Amino acid sequence: MASPRSGATRPGDRRARSRPSLQGIADLPARDRAYHDLRYRILTGRLAPGTTLLETELAALLSLSRTPVREATIRLAEEGLIAIRPRHGITVRSLTLNDVRDILDVLSALEIRAVELVARRGLARADHDRLLHLMDRMERATEAGDIAQWSEMDDDFHSTVAGLCGNDRLLSTLDEYWSQQYRPRMMIVPLRPKPTQSNIEHRRIVEALAAGDVEAARLAQQQHRARADRQQLDLLRDRLADGADRA
Amino acid sequence: MASPRSGATRPGDRRARSRPSLQGIADLPARDRAYHDLRYRILTGRLAPGTTLLETELAALLSLSRTPVREATIRLAEEGLIAIRPRHGITVRSLTLNDVRDILDVLSALEIRAVELVARRGLARADHDRLLHLMDRMERATEAGDIAQWSEMDDDFHSTVAGLCGNDRLLSTLDEYWSQQYRPRMMIVPLRPKPTQSNIEHRRIVEALAAGDVEAARLAQQQHRARADRQQLDLLRDRLADGADRA
DNA sequence: CCGGCGAATAACGTATACACTATTCATGGC
DNA sequence: GCCATGAATAGTGTATACGTTATTCGCCGG
Structure with a gap:
């Protein structure tokens, strides 16, 4: 890197x-x-x-x-x-639930900034196509009920978007925090409901990026992360309820 | 820590x-x-x-x-x-100008998130008083034209606010990026105009924090950083114009 | 029986030793 | 004269050795 x-x-x-x-x-x-x-x-x-x-x-x-x-x-x-x-x-x-919350609070702040930067730089045709293709596949996986594969592609999606931000330091720190939340994230994959809402939000994000609308992109990404993080924490709380209180 | x-x-x-x-x-x-x-x-x-x-x-x-x-x-x-x-x-x-820009892009994203968290947690009376006191002193330093002292107190101000966010990981990463921009920040202190605008923006931030208004706090901090960072980069560009192209 | 004190021990922090390899300099060929 | 090839060198990466000190365990006293 x-x-x-x-x-x-x-x-x-x-x-x-x-x-x-x-x-x-x-x-x-x-x-x-x-x-x-x-x-x-x-x-x-x-x-x-x-x-x-x-x-x-x-x-x-x-x-x-x-x-x-x-x-x-x-x-x-x-x-x-x-x-x-x-x-x-x-x-x-x-990690305790509070640890995960803290990690996600940093991670989402960084990802929001990344998305803003991508919107400012503009989306190349090839990258736009790639994201559209990914989203298609995610929607098919959703319909097929293959949450595990959806989750992998979701990582790919956010990773691809962030990778376009042009700020290596940001990517580096993003990766660090992503590592920290990787295990808790994997833990709750089997508990996830169908991510129809996420799919909708992804479309909104990419639309804003393609339009080069920084503020719309920020808002879309912020709302996406706020909802997704809340859901992740809720699921994790359920998961931790039966068992130890740490992940 | x-x-x-x-x-x-x-x-x-x-x-x-x-x-x-x-x-x-x-x-x-x-x-x-x-x-x-x-x-x-x-x-x-x-x-x-x-x-x-x-x-x-x-x-x-x-x-x-x-x-x-x-x-x-x-x-x-x-x-x-x-x-x-x-x-x-x-x-x-x-650091090149682009390096500094990248650093500030991360730093400001983290600081915005910190301010949001402080607003959500609410501002204790003692902390509020402390910030009000600091702002008074910064305004006096501004009038007196003592920019160096103002700059130190500005660090103090943002450090104090961030310190109230309750997320140690965030603080840790914030500190890391703050270190990286410390030297370029110091370089341009003698070039700074009177920071009257910053003083106004600080008041807005603290008001939003005291009101517990997360969105207002985010907006105030975001606008403050966007303007201040732009100014810092402009001054740095001037500074680097005469001399090497690195800081 | 429990708690505190002290010696044994072992883990770590630091220093050092050693070997490998990238770099450099010199020499020779083109 | 310049470039390439090789040997010399020195800096680093890793291993190991050593001393210090925290922890533990046992013993003694309460």
Whole structure:
């Protein structure tokens, strides 16, 4: 990513919301392999929230020495995925409902700004077509009741839009917060009702973008996120009601 | 900071926009001392933009071994203050006008969200009084033509407001971006005209906060930042016109 | 039986050592 | 004279070693 950050995130990836993956990290330095490997395990639940490991144990797990593992964990801690408590271990952070709310509050603010920037820059024909195509597919998935696939495409949609904003720092921070809400977001996929409202709102957003109407785009995105975030928090509350109070 | 980040930023500091300082870092671990020391030197210009040093040289400069210095530089690179180019050195980042624009675009989006949150939470009497007091002093400084002091209080004002938002992650990210624009902001202080318009806008913001009017607060903050950022970029462009094209 | 004090231990923070590789400089060929 | 090729070099990435200190466990006293 041509971002201000140093450590390569994923080579040649210009989009926020990179779905967890280990593609193409084989020849990266050990520190970056450790970072991506751990991030992947955390986001996919292979390292469950609450899991606590010592530096030495993590190093053994990854077959590395403590040095690159330390550097990776510092980065992951900065990004909010783990908590480092010296002599108590490195813990995969679990999130309370309030944590998720805070994360979404930042995420949505950033995404709104991204959409404003896209509207200001204008939408190229190819990008517009791509979004229209995506929305068609999302609507078909909705009718077919395939919420899981819809959810993936929803990520893709917002990621694609944000990716057009032209502000790498914004994308970088967006990606950081997106990572933080990835697990809770996945948790509630099976609970989602048919996202007909989201589909409508997506159309409104793209229309505003195509028209280059910054204010309309801001409003559409803001309302979309406000409603979607409220729904996500509600579903998460239900989900957390049976079980622990953390995700 | 009771933030998601691991490395102590400044012990017991609950505000964003911590003015560069080395208070109370004496007994922190070497890695954190290195981080704060370098950050301080960069923000205050003691390490000028473009300065390039090798890991070994930095370690010697700080009288530490490479390990804690490396960990500090990784963090500073993540925060956008330095660029690490292996075998070419660690360079204090200099910013183009476009960089500053990108930074301000993120910063203002975050600050707008912070203000919305404050409005939603409501303004305690003590905080309201404090802001009123600050605004009085800023207006007196304006009349007295003491722009430098006004600028400091302006930081204080926005920092205080943001600090009331109740979202530590937001504050953390806000602080990161605030650091990035600190130097360019300082550069143009001597060029600023009397900030009478800002003073008026501050009153509007606080009124909306006191009324708990989220939408009015958002609008007031948005307009304030849009105008102030535009002014800052204009002044910076002038400033950069005579000299290099980077800050 | 519980609580506090102290020694043992082990985890971490930092320093250092080592090996790899990118860069540079010099030499030789074109 | 310039470019390319190779060896020298030095900076970094990683491993490891070491010292400090927080935590834990056991023992003793209350």
